[in-house]
Amino acid sequence: MASVAVRPLRLGVMASGSGSNFENLVTACRRGELAAEVRQLVVNNPGCGAQQRAERLGVPVGVLDHRGFQSREALDAALVETFRSAAVELVVMAGWMRIVTQRLIDAFPDRLVNIHPSLLPSFRGARAVEQALQAGVRLSGCTAHLVRLEVDGGPILIQAAVPVLEGDDAASLAKRIHRQEHRILPAAVALAALRLGLLQNAQG
Ligand code: GRF
Numbered sequence: 001m002a003s004v005a006v007r008p009l010r011l012g013v014m015a016s017g018s019g020s021n022f023e024n025l026v027t028a029c030r031r032g033e034l035a036a037e038v039r040q041l042v043v044n045n046p047g048c049g050a051q052q053r054a055e056r057l058g059v060p061v062g063v064l065d066h067r068g069f070q071s072r073e074a075l076d077a078a079l080v081e082t083f084r085s086a087a088v089e090l091v092v093m094a095g096w097m098r099i100v101t102q103r104l105i106d107a108f109p110d111r112l113v114n115i116h117p118s119l120l121p122s123f124r125g126a127r128a129v130e131q132a133l134q135a136g137v138r139l140s141g142c143t144a145h146l147v148r149l150e151v152d153g154g155p156i157l158i159q160a161a162v163p164v165l166e167g168d169d170a171a172s173l174a175k176r177i178h179r180q181e182h183r184i185l186p187a188a189v190a191l192a193a194l195r196l197g198l199l200q201n202a203q204g
Helices: 020-030 049-057 072-085 102-107 128-135 170-195
Strands: 009-015 036-043 061-063 090-093 112-116 139-146 156-163
Touching (some): 009 170, 020 036, 020 049, 020 170, 036 072, 049 061, 072 102, 090 170, 128 170, 139 170, 156 170
Parallel strands (some): 009 090, 036 061, 090 112
Antiparallel strands (some): 139 156
16 A cells, blocks of 8 residues: 655744754654654854754754844844755744744744743743732733734733632743743644645645
């Protein structure tokens, strides 16, 4: 019987920090939990944890230090070029701490997914975990969503709620939220790709 080759969805990932969501995506792909392959990581902070993880995992990593670019558009143009060269179909912002421009969004229409550590639309922007603690909410969480120009403002794909416990500080709450991010981000990527017919198209 002839076997049918299934081509994995080609993912790009953008990260600025420790890269635990990046590694979790790579692991989900390698375990067969997500019919995808992380083809390219881009970091903007040379030597960051995400870059170190990529080197350990054998994932190609590009360093685009934002300090070397004249404008946000110029950085985003370089991101587009890097992902296009790797034939990336869908891009995940997994802790990318820069504001992105229409340049990147237009290059990957509905193919740009962000993970944010709050239940959006509450607590957009930086230090979302601290914002939630300061507001005294008893329930926080994380949101995977499509990226639009408005920061943390695009259509929501998946959310997970996380309780705020007595005595929580930013570190303990962030740790609990991270566990849920690792659970929902691969599922959100699959959902976005399915809606676009990208996972179906990968069969051939
Ligand atoms: C996550 O909390 C994510 O929601 C936010 O940045 C953090 C990245 O964590 N955007 P990591 O680098 O994946 O560990």
